[in-house]
Amino acid sequence: MPSGRRIAVLKERAAGETRVSASPETVRKLVALGASVAIEAGAGVRASIPDDDYRAAGAVIGDAAEVVAGADIVFGVQGPEPDLLAGVKPGAWIVAALDPFARRARIEAYAAAGLEALAMEFMPRITRAQTMDILSSQSNLAGYKAVLAAADVYGRAFPMMMTAAGTIAAARVFIMGVGVAGLQAIATARRLGAQVSATDVRAATKEQILSLGAKPIFVENVAGIEGEGTGGYATEMSEEYQKAQADLVSSHIARQDIVITTALIPGRAAPRLITDAQIATMKPGSVIFDLAAPQGGNVEGTVADQVVEKHGVTIIGFSNTPAHLPADASALYARNLFNFLAAFWDKDAGGPVLDAEIGDAIRLTRDGRIVHERLLA
Template sequence: MTILVFPAELKSQEKRCAVLPVNVKAYKLLGATVQVQAGIGAAIHVTDEEYAEAGADIVTSRSELLSNADIVLSLHKLSVDELAHLKPSTMIVSYLDPFNERDFVTRLCDKHITSISMEMIPRISRCQKMDALSSQASLAGYVMVMQAANQLNNVLPMMMTPAGTLKPAKVFVIGAGVAGLQAIATAKRLGASVTAFDTRTVVAEQVHSLGAKFLDIDLGETGETGQGYAQALTPEQMQIQQREQAKCIADSDIVITTAQLFGRKPPQLINLPTVESMQAGSVIVDMAAENGGNVEGSIAGEVITHNGVTIIGTGSWANGVAKHATQMYANNLFNLVSEFWHKEDNTFSLDLEDEVQSGCIVTYQGQVVNAMLQSIYAENHSSTDQKEEA
């Protein structure tokens, strides 16, 4: 019988985990054995007793837990040292950040560990129920608005009072992907006047459907990838965007930037002169601060003030609503496992020809098997060779 193990998350300040008792019951119905590390749900007030009642075995020793595993499911990837506890051919499923963690991927190959990267689940209709990036980004959009509202000295909705009328706050959202659309919807629910911009003009209709205005900037030829991500702009297009959106930024009480490029450093959308054009007391939330930032001067993991403008770069946005974030991520994992569960022998059925697995499996039988990563690694290797020759 396949043993699924769920280790506790060790990252500092992380409250989320990869499984809830309701998921344990569902995995048991598939025919799997479920083991969880003691204390896995403590940060969201789920007790070991609740996991045990659902059918999970509670294991105190982390090394023992990992050595038992056929499949390890977690939010963050294991440490390199922890890979030593795994049996060859064990499968790990988590966020792996394979674009930036090539050394870790190499160690997975050395250990013959099969790995699935949750951020590489294809964005196709079949995968919506397992798309962890989208589920966590949606919550991030909500949390960013709430954090901005807590820092702003004004109320968001218009208020008619005996003491006078309070104008609604002006919110400008840059990027209308999953996080951006949720930020727009949340700000509108709170009564703010919302404007949004995205390089993909095809999303203008979605912005309007939420009651927001769409800032129309002519950037020439833009578009999106086959996975639905925004394509990178040319330097000239970036200059046009920054220039045209500067007036809207200066007039806004809250600016939320959500622009991230899959597998690459996010673009800088707001420079310091633009920040300094905003009124003192205004707030900027930089969703991409942890990965390099959309806003010049933002600091990963911190809230700072520049020229009277508060810039929030705390990151780990979905962690701000950890219980629901855990529920969504845990369901994403279960939907992935159940999609490929072989009921006859109670195992996860690997199929590298499947359109889903071929997109998200990173390593298998000692090799990097993901076509996108193979291409990127080859490009990086070629670039390194050229630099050494120069």
């Protein structure tokens, strides 16, 4: 790509998507690097960012066709549809969360158009890439929002309250899956005054649970994962462990008021953690928030973007939880993308030059073909 890189930011078109991939803060920083930034009119409105704020930061505002014309790099929260990209430069980068397993046809279209698609959700969880990790930044907000949404539906108070009329017991909250979202859910529920317990298949998370003042609930007689799975994610467990965990959950879940499930396995359907029979043991008025709803759900009966009731228990599952906090989610996401470009910005080249460690991890297409090993298997 030649010098004087042009970065295009399109308005998100996916249903329910309120975020935007650049903020006035990151536009100023991109311009300071030497890039020009063009933003589609109204791109930030749902995140409370008016066009004038982008103009003041140094961006040019236009319609979609004007914005992508001659673009070297196209930013997105979700990957833009290929028909919006007519006019970009040959070999232009598409930098977004691309959902390649579910949106394979779109990735193939990027390849056919000669675009270089960079899937930000494939960013490796290594120390130097932490500031570029969109999954972590968005999962933090998702864990927080899940607890607030559950609390809003729950018909009782979270903290213990001692009043002249009597004492209100603290809510019992159970977090299933202690990744970034789960840890934030624990912290949020604790701040609200709940009694919190949590479980995970990774034995190393016990210490993290305890550090936040929650109670670890773990299978003791069957070995789980020691440490992290590949890339910092949990992996699938043996049938023996799954059965032992199901028995443990069944005995624990019946006493809970709120359950937050967060378990995901990249590239696969979400693992089933809670069955209909287990829901039936819970108290009427209890609430489950299923953060895995967009990948099929951890909970039997979850319906994405619907609130359903089973056995007197309310089940919530947003398909895009960070989008319910658009201003903060956009600010963090935009910083992730800026940090990514800035880390590889080469002044002599006038733009970013990826190294093999990061490039091979996130690059899906190049030179007219799909190149990522996970999509070639």
